[in-house]
Amino acid sequence: EDKVVQSPLSLVVHEGDTVTLNCSYEVTNFRSLLWYKQEKKAPTFLFMLTSSGIEKKSGRLSSILDKKELSSILNITATQTGDSAIYLCAVDSNYQLIWGAGTKLIIKP
Amino acid sequence: DARVTQTPRHKVTEMGQEVTMRCQPILGHNTVFWYRQTMMQGLELLAYFRNRAPLDDSGMPKDRFSAEMPDATLATLKIQPSEPRDSAVYFCASGPSGGRTGELFFGEGSRLTVL
Numbered sequence: 001e002d003k004v005v006q007s008p009l010s011l012v013v014h015e016g017d018t019v020t021l022n023c024s025y026e027v028t029n030f031r032s033l034l035w036y037k038q039e040k041k042a043p044t045f046l047f048m049l050t051s052s053g054i055e056k057k058s059g060r061l062s063s064i065l066d067k068k069e070l071s072s073i074l075n076i077t078a079t080q081t082g083d084s085a086i087y088l089c090a091v092d093s094n095y096q097l098i099w100g101a102g103t104k105l106i107i108k109p
Numbered sequence: 110d111a112r113v114t115q116t117p118r119h120k121v122t123e124m125g126q127e128v129t130m131r132c133q134p135i136l137g138h139n140t141v142f143w144y145r146q147t148m149m150q151g152l153e154l155l156a157y158f159r160n161r162a163p164l165d166d167s168g169m170p171k172d173r174f175s176a177e178m179p180d181a182t183l184a185t186l187k188i189q190p191s192e193p194r195d196s197a198v199y200f201c202a203s204g205p206s207g208g209r210t211g212e213l214f215f216g217e218g219s220r221l222t223v224l
Contacts, residue, residue, distance in 0.1 A: 034212075041217045042200060042215035042216060042217050042218055043213075043215050044215070045212040045214075048212065096154070097154065097213075099151055100151070102151060
């Protein structure tokens with residue numbers, strides 16, 4: 001059965017800290033891995049990763065895929081209170097998106 | 110500013126009542142998804158349409174749920190009869206590609222409470 005596991009489930013840090021969120025997967029036919037950020041309402045797209053070792057970067061956020069380890073990390077540097085959200089990982093397997101449970105990140109001022 | 114529009118934003122109803130949720134996907138997108146999100150289950154795929162044709166509704170309880178796309182600008186999700194366990198946030202999402210990969214654009218969700 002395809003599955004996506006995110007860790008930690010929740011994380012509390014102070015503003016300015018750097019955080020690393022993890023996503024591991026076991027799927028039958030990997031096509032891509034996606035990261036989304038969900039604040040109070042709808043998930044919004046962050047990154048799509050298809051190739052191992054190539055970092056995607058957007059401001060203070062970056063992500064990289066390791067196909068050998070079947071995992072991806074999402075890094076956030078110099079965190080701000082606005083980064084508080086649930087971060088969702090999804091893997092496209094056989095044209096189906098398998099979603100992780102999310103990591104709830106809380107940034108304390 | 111293109112966005113996915115969902116109605117109603119909030120719905121409180123009594124067990125046994127019919128509930129209809131509506132979604133207007135982004136113009137030009139040809140894939141539409143209905144998801145349900147709860148604290149316990151996370152995001153669950155209920156139905157998936159491509160070019161208005163239903164391709165996957167295996168995640169949807171068939172006895173009470175139905176999903177349709179009467180035209181390219183409207184997707185509906187109906188629950189009849191509703192039950193308390195249906196209480197959740199229902200998201201509609203649309204995507205520009207022909208497959209399930211790539212960026213999905215989510216609506217703001219319909220929060221359903223069944224008493």
